[in-house]
Amino acid sequence: MNNIEIVNLKTDILIIGGGAAGCYAGARIKEEDPKADVLIVDKAHIKRSGCLAAGISAINAYLNPGVTPKDFLDYVKKDSEGLVRDDLVYTLAQGLNKATHWLEKWGLPFLKDEVGNYVAKGKRSVKINGEHIKPIMAKAVEESGVEVLNRVNISNYIVVDDQVRGAFGFSVRENKFYVIQAKAVICATGGAAGIYKPNNPGSARHKMWYSPFNTGAGYAMGIRAGAEMTTFEMRFIALRTKDTISPTGVLAQSFKAKQVNGEGIEYQEEYKKNSTPYRLHATLEENKEGRGPCYLDVTHLSDESNHRLKRAYLNMSPGIVLKWADGEIEPNQSPVEIYGTEPYIVGGHSQSGYWVDSKRRSTIAGLYAAGDVAGGAPKKYVTGAMVEGEIAGLDALDYIRGRDFVDLSNNLINKEFDRVFSPLEKEEGFLPEDLEERLQKVMDEYAGGISTNYRLDEGKLIMARKELRRLKEDLTRAKAEDVHQLMNLHEVIDRVDVARVLVEHLLYRKETRWRCYQERVDYPKKDDENWFKFVNSKYNQELDQIEIIEREHIRLGDLDGSQN
Amino acid sequence: MAVKIDKNLCNGCGSCKESRCMAVCPGNLLYKNEDNQAKIRDKRECWDCAACVKECPRQAIAMYLPAEVGGRGSTLQAQDFGDKIVWKLKKLDGSIEEFNIQNKLLFNSNL
Numbered sequence: 001m002n003n004i005e006i007v008n009l010k011t012d013i014l015i016i017g018g019g020a021a022g023c024y025a026g027a028r029i030k031e032e033d034p035k036a037d038v039l040i041v042d043k044a045h046i047k048r049s050g051c052l053a054a055g056i057s058a059i060n061a062y063l064n065p066g067v068t069p070k071d072f073l074d075y076v077k078k079d080s081e082g083l084v085r086d087d088l089v090y091t092l093a094q095g096l097n098k099a100t101h102w103l104e105k106w107g108l109p110f111l112k113d114e115v116g117n118y119v120a121k122g123k124r125s126v127k128i129n130g131e132h133i134k135p136i137m138a139k140a141v142e143e144s145g146v147e148v149l150n151r152v153n154i155s156n157y158i159v160v161d162d163q164v165r166g167a168f169g170f171s172v173r174e175n176k177f178y179v180i181q182a183k184a185v186i187c188a189t190g191g192a193a194g195i196y197k198p199n200n201p202g203s204a205r206h207k208m209w210y211s212p213f214n215t216g217a218g219y220a221m222g223i224r225a226g227a228e229m230t231t232f233e234m235r236f237i238a239l240r241t242k243d244t245i246s247p248t249g250v251l252a253q254s255f256k257a258k259q260v261n262g263e264g265i266e267y268q269e270e271y272k273k274n275s276t277p278y279r280l281h282a283t284l285e286e287n288k289e290g291r292g293p294c295y296l297d298v299t300h301l302s303d304e305s306n307h308r309l310k311r312a313y314l315n316m317s318p319g320i321v322l323k324w325a326d327g328e329i330e331p332n333q334s335p336v337e338i339y340g341t342e343p344y345i346v347g348g349h350s351q352s353g354y355w356v357d358s359k360r361r362s363t364i365a366g367l368y369a370a371g372d373v374a375g376g377a378p379k380k381y382v383t384g385a386m387v388e389g390e391i392a393g394l395d396a397l398d399y400i401r402g403r404d405f406v407d408l409s410n411n412l413i414n415k416e417f418d419r420v421f422s423p424l425e426k427e428e429g430f431l432p433e434d435l436e437e438r439l440q441k442v443m444d445e446y447a448g449g450i451s452t453n454y455r456l457d458e459g460k461l462i463m464a465r466k467e468l469r470r471l472k473e474d475l476t477r478a479k480a481e482d483v484h485q486l487m488n489l490h491e492v493i494d495r496v497d498v499a500r501v502l503v504e505h506l507l508y509r510k511e512t513r514w515r516c517y518q519e520r521v522d523y524p525k526k527d528d529e530n531w532f533k534f535v536n537s538k539y540n541q542e543l544d545q546i547e548i549i550e551r552e553h554i555r556l557g558d559l560d561g562s563q564n
Numbered sequence: 565m566a567v568k569i570d571k572n573l574c575n576g577c578g579s580c581k582e583s584r585c586m587a588v589c590p591g592n593l594l595y596k597n598e599d600n601q602a603k604i605r606d607k608r609e610c611w612d613c614a615a616c617v618k619e620c621p622r623q624a625i626a627m628y629l630p631a632e633v634g635g636r637g638s639t640l641q642a643q644d645f646g647d648k649i650v651w652k653l654k655k656l657d658g659s660i661e662e663f664n665i666q667n668k669l670l671f672n673s674n675l
């Protein structure tokens with residue numbers, strides 16, 4: 001490891017992850033205070049990193065005329081069985097339209113009607129040609145004066161005297177170790193895919209909905225540093241087109257597809273609710289009862305609409321266009337089969353993540369969380385993630401005032417250096433890929449993956465807990481042959497830390513609050529009397545113990561910015 | 565999902581250390597080999613985001629569906645013209661469907 005160069009950097013505000021939340025945070029901080037030094041570090045290149053790499057087809061969180069922030073909150077609550085952080089959802093809703101206008105100002109094409117209004121896709125959604133959203137954001141960041149360091153994977157926070165003072169990272173291209181000191185840190189690393197066995201095998205295994213390169217690093221770093229996490233048990237499982245795992249909203253909303261079962265019957269009305277988890281639940285039930293497969297029926301489309309539908313998919317999920325071509329059909333010749341994906345941990349769709357206050361401050365001083373990595377506020381999508389970045393960034397500007405850098409001990413630096421690079425020294429050892437598959441198999445079989453119809457019970461979860469402990473041990477005996485594989489190994493290490501916290505959360509909530517996402521076979525009913533509260537956790541690294549903390553629901557009236 | 569890189573078209577983006585496709589892959593999956601040709605480390609790691617397909621100035625990269633999920637040989641290629649992107653979907657019978665999509669506003673004075 002003597003050929004590894006140590007690079008020391010200093011910045012006022014460090015943003016980890018230049019996705020939707022990180023880019024907007026950076027640009028808004030610089031707009032507010034051009035003198036502040038801001039550094040975005042990303043494991044990829046921010047031109048095409050994270051969830052937005054392929055593009056998107058709609059701004060899914062926008063308040064169309066007549067919709068208020070309170071309406072947005074009411075909708076999110078209804079869709080999430082009432083239990084969300086009202087204060088977080090509300091403060092995020094207040095900034096959605098401003099964030100949307102910034103995207104347009106930066107050059108994102110919005111579809112407009114004759115009088116120049118955005119074309120609504122639904123009450124809270126507008127249509128765009130979003131293929132280029134990520135390069136457009138990256139350019140805006142560059143022009144704002146934010147510094148960017150691409151291809152550096154952040155591995156842990158620098159914590160001194162219970163405050164976050166920066167972060168450690170390593171280059172995924174060169175032999176370099178980074179020690180980045182900062183007065184405040186914003187974590188915006190997105191959520192976690194790859195914890196469960198994916199839908200597809202072999203060379204299609206990364207054909208998944210969430211980005212396979214968002215591997216829960218932000219959660220894992222927070223867990224290791226002892227930050228409080230919330231609601232990991234509310235996993236997110238998406239209802240998507242089968243095999244190609246493409247989004248379905250465009251079919252259902254923009255092209256008015258009917259959701260039908262194998263008998264051609266619209267089945268959703270037969271179920272209690274029409275919320276996001278219930279649409280998935282209903283589809284699974286139809287399959288279970290022998291009325292599958294289920295489809296989104298687009299056979300009513302005109303030939304001209306076929307082409308438009310494919311265009312919409314090219315803007316965000318090109319795979320399905322190939323599927324039609326390989327099937328030698330046009331979209332209107334056959335309904336599109338739909339199915340559930342593997343579970344993801346993603347605070348922007350469900351609400352797993354850092355426990356933050358309304359300023360997006362985590363429970364560790366100097367550390368903020370925004371976007372998919374932040375908890376308590378489901379359905380934030382691109383614009384919601386952006387707003388959280390903005391809120392965090394503007395508060396961080398206040399926080400850094402009068403603060404200075406501290407001296408770091410060699411001991412602290414050497415410890416992380418060894419943790420990061422020692423796998424490169426090993427001649428023999430497990431390969432990251434093998435341990436990744438073991439993690440996915442354990443989670444699939446014992447912690448409610450696709451193969452068990454997402455259902456959970458205590459006996460199996462306890463098996464998962466045991467297996468994960470052993471896996472964590474085995475990870476200390478894994479090797480990496482180059483820095484790319486080293487990144488892969490740290491991705492597995494991070495995912496195992498996330499999975500262990502997830503399993504404790506799943507064990508703790510003894511009710512079924514969110515169908516499919518958190519469905520306990522042994523506690524099949526929703527129990528508002530005992531469980532209308534948040535399940536939070538904190539990890540103690542010395543003892544290797546995960547402590548569970550219960551937190552009361554926070555109502556909108558409590559909107560005073562204080563940490564509950 | 566995966567991409568294939570046409571050896572005859574790829575020129576490694578010249579002598580630069582980091583070619584354009586390498587720069588953008590969100591998974592760090594592309595590299596240049598000794599022959600100055602772009603290669604994918606492991607096609608099983610590809611997400612099918614098509615970032616590399618759109619970035620290549622020589623249209624050397626095509627995307628296809630893996631056989632595991634029904635891929636049978638059709639391909640997608642793209643060319644970025646600055647304010648619009650043109651996709652070419654090559655079907656099994658050899659025919660090509662073209663899509664012309666505005667992806668950027670070059671001037672935006674109404675805001």
Ligand SMILES: Cc1cc2nc3c(=O)[nH]c(=O)nc-3n(C[C@H](O)[C@H](O)[C@H](O)COP(=O)(O)OP(=O)(O)OC[C@H]3O[C@@H](n4cnc5c(N)ncnc54)[C@H](O)[C@@H]3O)c2cc1C
Nearest residue numbers: 017019020021043049050051056060154190217371372381
């Ligand atoms: C396929 C797909 C389609 C979507 N379509 C839509 C849509 O049409 N409309 C809509 O409104 N929303 C859509 N969303 C949701 C939206 O993309 C996300 O909510 C949003 O991107 C979240 O922003 P983020 O900043 O939290 O995460 P991301 O945008 O994913 O950014 C996370 C960043 O962190 C970086 N990173 C991760 N780990 C590390 C590390 N260890 N070190 C350094 N950097 C790291 C990543 O490379 C990435 O750049 C879609 C999401 C997906 C996955």
Ligand code: SF4
Nearest residue numbers: 574576577583585620
């Ligand atoms: S961008 Fe195109 S030409 Fe350049 S290295 Fe990649 S495949 Fe080759």
Ligand code: SF4
Nearest residue numbers: 589610611613614616
């Ligand atoms: S399609 Fe995306 S993930 Fe696959 S090689 Fe190209 S840039 Fe990388």
